[in-house]
Amino acid sequence: MNKFTKDIRxxxxxxxxxxxxxxxGSCLSIVEILAVLYNKIxxxxxxxxxxxxxxxxxxxxxxxxxxxxxxxxxNSFGSNKTILMNHVSHKVNGVEFSTGSLGHGLxxxxxxxxxxxxxxxxxxVYVLMSDGEINEGTTWEGLLxxxxxxxxxxxxxxxxxxxxxMDFVKKVINIEPxxxxxxSFGCNVKVINGHNITAINNALIRSAKNKPNVIIANTVKGKxxxxxxxxxxxxxxxxxxxxxxxxxxxxxKKYA
Amino acid sequence: MRKxxxxxxxxxxxxxxxxLIINDLGYSVIEPFKNKFPDRTFNAGVSEQxxxxxxxxxxxxxxxVFVYSIANFSTFRCxxxxxxxxxxxxxxxxxxxVGSGVGYGNLGYTHHALQDYALMRSxxxxxxxxxxxxxxxxxxxxxIQKNPQPSYLRLDKTEHEEIKFKTIKVNPGAIIKLIEGNxxxxxxxxxxxxxxxxxxxxxxxNKYSLYSMPIWGMKAKNKVKNIIKKFDEVITIEDHFYDGxxxxxxxxxxxxxxxxxxxxSKFIKNKVINEVGSKEYLLKKYGPK
Numbered sequence: 001m002n003k004f005t006k007d008i009r010x011x012x013x014x015x016x017x018x019x020x021x022x023x024x025g026s027c028l029s030i031v032e033i034l035a036v037l038y039n040k041i042x043x044x045x046x047x048x049x050x051x052x053x054x055x056x057x058x059x060x061x062x063x064x065x066x067x068x069x070x071x072x073x074x075n076s077f078g079s080n081k082t083i084l085m086n087h088v089s090h091k092v093n094g095v096e097f098s099t100g101s102l103g104h105g106l107x108x109x110x111x112x113x114x115x116x117x118x119x120x121x122x123x124x125v126y127v128l129m130s131d132g133e134i135n136e137g138t139t140w141e142g143l144l145x146x147x148x149x150x151x152x153x154x155x156x157x158x159x160x161x162x163x164x165x166m167d168f169v170k171k172v173i174n175i176e177p178x179x180x181x182x183x184s185f186g187c188n189v190k191v192i193n194g195h196n197i198t199a200i201n202n203a204l205i206r207s208a209k210n211k212p213n214v215i216i217a218n219t220v221k222g223k224x225x226x227x228x229x230x231x232x233x234x235x236x237x238x239x240x241x242x243x244x245x246x247x248x249x250x251x252x253k254k255y256a
Numbered sequence: 257m258r259k260x261x262x263x264x265x266x267x268x269x270x271x272x273x274x275x276l277i278i279n280d281l282g283y284s285v286i287e288p289f290k291n292k293f294p295d296r297t298f299n300a301g302v303s304e305q306x307x308x309x310x311x312x313x314x315x316x317x318x319x320x321v322f323v324y325s326i327a328n329f330s331t332f333r334c335x336x337x338x339x340x341x342x343x344x345x346x347x348x349x350x351x352x353x354v355g356s357g358v359g360y361g362n363l364g365y366t367h368h369a370l371q372d373y374a375l376m377r378s379x380x381x382x383x384x385x386x387x388x389x390x391x392x393x394x395x396x397x398x399x400i401q402k403n404p405q406p407s408y409l410r411l412d413k414t415e416h417e418e419i420k421f422k423t424i425k426v427n428p429g430a431i432i433k434l435i436e437g438n439x440x441x442x443x444x445x446x447x448x449x450x451x452x453x454x455x456x457x458x459x460x461x462n463k464y465s466l467y468s469m470p471i472w473g474m475k476a477k478n479k480v481k482n483i484i485k486k487f488d489e490v491i492t493i494e495d496h497f498y499d500g501x502x503x504x505x506x507x508x509x510x511x512x513x514x515x516x517x518x519x520x521s522k523f524i525k526n527k528v529i530n531e532v533g534s535k536e537y538l539l540k541k542y543g544p545k
Contacts, residue, residue: 090345097316097341097345098340098344098345099340100340101336101340103305104309104336104337104340104341106309107305107306107307107308107309107310107312107313107337107341108309108310108312108313108316108341109313110306110309110310110313111309111310111311111312111313111314111315111316111317112313112314112316112317113313114298114310114313114314115313115314115317115319116317118295118296137303137305138303138305138306138309141301141303141305141306142306142309142310144301144303145300145301145303145306145310
């Protein structure tokens with residue numbers, strides 16, 4: 001698993017450098033969550049929606065590791081004619097749903113979950129959201145509905161890296177106390193370290209009955225590269241060659 | 257037209273592939289479907305964006321979803337969910353808006369649907385279903401059941417008298433003859449203004465033929481161009497603003513070509529209506545003449 005997450009991080013860094021794209025911090029904070037989902041959790045008929053569509057590259061790199069897309073396709077990121085949009089696209093093999101505008105993934109996941117319930121199918125639906133999406137009205141509209149319909153086949157993971165587009169979450173719009181907000185909406189809530197493979201796995205395999213499951217994953221934006229961690233500059237900036245070399249050295253050392 | 261819509265939707269759901277989602281309205285209208293298919297009916301509460309996202313989610317799992325609401329709630333209130341979740345993914349969601357034009361006359365500007373064509377015709381995969389009588393309503397529902405895709409069903413709030421049932425075939429961009437007249441000069445309507453169009457015809461265009469176009473949208477533009485170019489004059493009539501409406505759409509269809517057809521459009525005045533009254537009053541004062 002260490003090698004898996006290391007390779008994803010290396011590809012994220014290299015391709016962001018090559019494409020001169022944004023959102024490297026948002027990609028690096030969800031690597032372990034994606035690794036656990038794709039290696040241990042997702043079964044054939046399960047559904048996964050990346051609602052924080054701006055972290056598309058992290059998902060494309062994961063899909064490459066899992067052989068959904070070829071190296072050639074992955075390396076087309078950032079070039080003309082590529083299907084790898086910088087906001088995740090359903091035209092890419094293995095991607096369930098296109099997102100990019102925040103607050104869209106949860107209602108769609110709820111639609112899928114309720115369909116499975118009606119059909120008495122055992123499939124589960126997983127949706128990965130950003131902490132910025134907590135600002136969206138659809139998050140709370142969706143939770144009311146999911147809780148009312150007792151959608152225990154719905155698993156909502158919050159990538160709580162505490163940094164949104166312009167500043168720290170607590171300085172933009174404070175969302176705390178987050179856990180009690182979800183509890184008061186009738187959800188089963190777990191708070192975990194979102195970079196700990198075992199913790200993520202344990203949280204995802206045990207779900208509550210008759211309630212939607214929410215996992216608040218405490219993460220670090222830019223995780224793995226010291227000068228990117230907790231620094232909002234890396235929501236926008238792409239690494240120059242020097243930044244790339246330094247970050248690859250760090251990743252190779254940390255995840256050896 | 258609401259009751260006939262629900263009756264037909266219930267009839268068409270033998271294979272239980274249709275879902276109905278409402279946002280806390282439709283009292284004494286939707287019950288026939290709800291009672292027969294309780295597990296296929298959801299009330300999303302007063303949350304239009306969530307409702308449209310859920311509709312897309314259900315539709316993405318091999319089902320047809322009908323989202324029933326009134327006026328602007330199922331269109332403007334959740335426009336981005338329609339754009340990104342329904343239209344971009346090309347999902348079989350039919351968005352129903354009851355109260356076309358000034359159908360909810362006394363409820364005021366918030367409840368009038370005067371710009372909905374403008375929004376819905378801007379989506380590349382969207383078919384606009386705008387039936388003008390009961391036969392057309394049945395036909396467009398049959399069409400969408402056979403060809404599931406993103407669609408917008410614009411329903412007249414008024415129940416139409418049961419006219420003699422006649423099976424008609426409708427297709428995107430196709431026109432249906434309502435009154436035979438001049439072969440080169442026609443009146444063309446869409447939606448629930450057929451009676452108004454008939455009276456305008458008698459008053460000003462007595463010899464013209466009268467046609468309707470119950471299904472249209474971006475994908476049909478080329479086909480419509482080839483139909484319109486056969487006529488010398490086309491008078492369009494609609495209960496919508498001119499900007500972004502049906503008449504301006506017809507003009508767009510024949511744009512940048514050498515087509516000589518004269519298009520004249522009759523529509524609801526392009527302005528915020530600051531008074532209320534019955535549908536008939538508002539149409540008489542602000543509507544097509």
